[in-house]
Amino acid sequence: MDEILKGKLHAKSDPDKVGTDFRRLVTRTNQLIDAFVNQINERRKMEEVMEYNQRMESIGTLAGGIAHDFNNILTYISTYFDIIIRQLTQGTIEHESMLEIQKAIHRATDFVEQIMTFSRQARQEKKPIQISLILKEAVKLLKATLPKGISVRNEIEITDIYVMAEPSRLYQIAMNLCTNAFHAIQETGGVLTVQLRLETRTGNENNAACILSIEDTGVGMDSETQRRIFEPYFTTKPVGRQGSGMGLVVVHGIVSSLKGTIDVHSTPGGRGRILFVDDEENIGK
Ligand SMILES: Nc1ncnc2c1ncn2[C@@H]1O[C@H](COP(=O)(O)OP(=O)(O)OP(=O)(O)O)[C@@H](O)[C@H]1O
Ligand SMILES: [Mg+2]
Structure with a gap:
């Protein structure tokens, strides 16, 4: 003692x-x-x-x-x-x-x-939004602008998932994460996967979480980069051309305002880098 x-x-x-x-x-x-x-x-x-x-x-x-x-x-x-x-x-x-x-x-x-x-x-004012529609729109725009050698995999499982949010903010989450994924694979080519699914936590559907995952097969991040990605102005890209270091700060801010959480899984050079947005409280069907 x-x-x-x-x-x-x-x-x-x-x-x-x-x-x-x-x-x-x-x-x-x-x-x-x-x-x-x-x-x-x-x-x-x-x-x-x-x-x-x-x-x-x-x-x-x-x-x-x-x-x-x-x-x-x-x-x-x-x-x-x-x-x-x-x-x-x-x-x-x-x-x-x-x-x-x-x-x-x-x-x-x-x-x-x-x-x-x-x-x-x-x-901002929030209202029930069908998140899959926003994502589909973002994926459509991405497909139209991405160069050859990069394919977009659409894994939006359930379409009638609603979250309390503002459409432009959800769109911004999708675009900022997808732009990062695109930057990570633009040199080598690769696959960008957009996935939306519902995960029931306790067998009770009202307690389900909406999970948005943006994954790429690109360069990945070392642990030091991962630790700093939500810091304002942190960027590993050429400043002014691709990177201002604000993309993920904005995403983090929006996700927090939705009472969601954001998680990063990545290893340098390996496959499977995932960003999750988990919006638990605001789900409604
Ligand atoms: N999918 C990814 N793969 C590898 N590194 C990533 C990925 N997403 C983010 N990063 C790392 O996190 C850093 C910060 O990302 P963030 O989106 O905040 O800023 P940025 O992309 O550099 O600039 P911008 O303000 O234009 O978005 C990036 O510079 C990059 O090093
Ligand atoms: Mg970015």
């Missing part, structure tokens, strides 16, 4: 080294220590999750303010851009250069829109 009071929570007595009379007492004490340590570990985990969510919320508020100001500036730039480009002759170096600037403006507008979506999540 002295050891435990000194903070060595795992310190235990060996039941085999004491007399029979004490053996049961020592075993029971050891069980109590295990329960005690488990409780402390659980509490630490909960505190970490709460701290993470609070951090995300304040980043969201801050980012929302900045994005809003940026949006105003971009509107200003776009308006003057339109006036100038209309006066240039197509095919000239000036016109070509302006088209490059236009691409950058579009990318900046998309980026700002993503940040604003992330910070608006707390205030």
